[in-house]
Amino acid sequence: MEKTSHLSVMGGGLVGCLLSLYLSKQGYKVDVYERRPDLRRHDIGGGRSINLALSDRGWRALETIGISEEIKKVAIPLYRRVMHDKNGNLSFQPYGQEGQAIYSVSRGGLNEVLLDLAEAQPSISLHFQQQVLEVEVNSNKVTLLDTNTQQEHQIQPDVIFAADGAFSMVRLSLQKTERFNYEQSYLDYGYKELTIPPAADGGWQLEKNALHIWPRGQYMMIALPNMDGSFTCTMFFPYAGNPSFESLQTAEDLERFFGEVFPDAAALMPDLAQEFFENPIGTLVTIKCFPWSHAGKILLVGDAAHAIVPFYGQGMNAGFEDCTVLRNLLEQHQDDWETIFKTFQDVRKPNTDAIADLAVYNFIEMRDKVAxxxxxxxxxxxxxxxxxxxxxxxxxxxxxxxxxxxxxxxxxxxxxxxxxxxxxxxxxxxxxxxxxxxxxxxxxxxxxx
Known part of the structure; x- marks a missing residue:
């Protein structure tokens, strides 16, 4: 049965798309507003994506809505960690029991599948290049900038779901309300994406079904496989000090460092210098805030409510789990948004705080203890x-x-x-x-x- 409430989802990323599909299945018409161009038609990667680890919490969210088989087409199972020491020697650590795996997925590839699925629903409308400038929280009036035409316009949905990421503009408007608690903390580390290309025959140059880690005490590099035979490597490295991003200023410095510290990886990275100096340095931030909702009309979900660092591979999974919890509450309470939102934030807040702390702890484990x-x-x-x-x-x-x-x-x-x-x-x-x-x-x- 089609519902009459006008719902808007701010953010067409992974959580925003999945949430829109959940809401559509419940009979709502949904408008999704995304700041960026349509990534299916434009290259917007920019060397900063971090491959994602999809695990059981995320799979349950996808299975509940009946799209897990579609997603498996762009996912690679990883059954163990492979640790690489400075001499290229390998050691191994299984992820769980026999047959248990996490799955490597491309953020962009997964987002494309979810956008296709959303676009196929008559009750979902996608709007790209729509940047949120401000939300009047008392009236639910949203001012948007069409970045293609540079024209501002306004919408006034009955309910706003903010899935617009760690630097959410919807949350920024809520931060101006009374008694809104907000905390952000950055690691003294950034990350840079690099690539190990496919082998000459199109295969993988490292073990395909594993997460590769080069733990080096105060820093590390990881590699996750892609469907095309390549690996996306992510180097987590201090901003300052020696060694650091600050200390590696020339191609000679970089190649000497990689030759000493990551020699087996460096031998597989023909475009190392170009990628290192062209790709941006990503930041690693944890965000905690409360409340996540306002007057039964606005709700923060995913990174907008609880951004975490990537070292437990749970950021996307936690966001997808938000959708699972919301779906159950929607079925219990129908259109009682105030009850749904209050229950949601009370249930989820202790758990997202816990995984945020675990993610920081696991950084120490991955960069140091696994060796x-x-x-x-x-x-x-x-x-x-x-x-x-x-x-x-x-x-x-x-x-x-x-x-x-x-x-x-x-x-x-x-x-x-x-x-x-x-x-x-x-x-x-x-x-x-x-x-x-x-x-x-x-x-x-x-x-x-």
Whole structure:
């Protein structure tokens, strides 16, 4: 049944498109306003996208709306991490149980599929090059700039969903209201995208079904595979100091540094210098704010409400999970937007705060700990505990990535409890065989049964 409310979604990115599809399925007419040109017809990448890791929370959102099979056509399963040391030696760490994987997807490729699906719905209208200038929160009047004609115009929807990203203009208008809390924090690191091209035969030059990591203590590089045989590499690096983006000023400096620190990757990157000096440096920001809604007429979702750094691979998944939660609330409360929005923000806020903190923590793990033999031993011990006590123990990464019914906040609390147990346990363990020591088994039995 078609609803009469006039809904507008600000932002035609991943979350905005998926949300518009959810709202359309509920019988609403939806207008989507996107600041950028239509990425299906214009190249707007600019060397700053970060490939995305789609995991179970995201898949559930896509399956619920019946589009997961379409998305699988542009996704590559990754079953493990592959760590590269300075000598090119490899070590491996599975992501979960046998057969569990995260999926590498191109942000642009996934966005194109979602735009195509949205455009195919008669109840969804897409409007590109429409920049939000201001929202009058009391009247819901939105002033937009058509960046093609440079003409301003206004709309006045009944309900505004702000999916316009970490630097949301809708949120900026809400920040001017009373008692709106806002916090942003940047890492002292930026990121730069680089490329490992396909092999001569069109295949992949590194293991295809893995996330590759070059951990180097205070910085790192990762690589995710693309459908065309290439890898998108993302270098996370300090802005200042030595080494840093600031210290690498010439092609000679860059090639010397990569030859020493990432030699096996450098050998596969023929356009390294050109990409390094032409591609922009992206920022890494965490944003927390509250409330996410105003008067049952405006709601922040995705990065506009809770931007996080990419090191747990959960930014998109958390945004997609927003859509899943909203869909359930829409079915329960129909057009009672005030109840829907208040319940949504109360349910989601503790969980998005938790994944924001976990994402910063995982940066430290990825850049440093994954190269530490003690850390790798601990992960093997954890796998043994999971096998022995499957009902009592699941690694934190699996709780976050492969347990979509477990809220992020509960995963964080469980992980903190388990970390205390592991710290005590590892004092008795020097090798995998030590797991069978009587004192280790007694300790586990006392704490997990």
């Amino acid at each position: 530490d033999p003690r850390f790798l031993l601990q992960k093997k011990v954890e796998a043994k505990i999971t096998a022995q006590y499957p009902d009592s123990w699941l690694p934190l990464y699996s709780m976050v990535t492969f347990s979509p019914d477990l809220p992020y906040a509960e995963a964080l609390a469980n992980g903190q409890r388990q970390e205390k147990i592991m710290n005590a346990l590892m004092a008795h363990i020097e090798t995998e065989e030590d797991y069978d020591k009587p004192e280790v088994q007694q300790y586990l039995q006392a704490h997990l049964t």
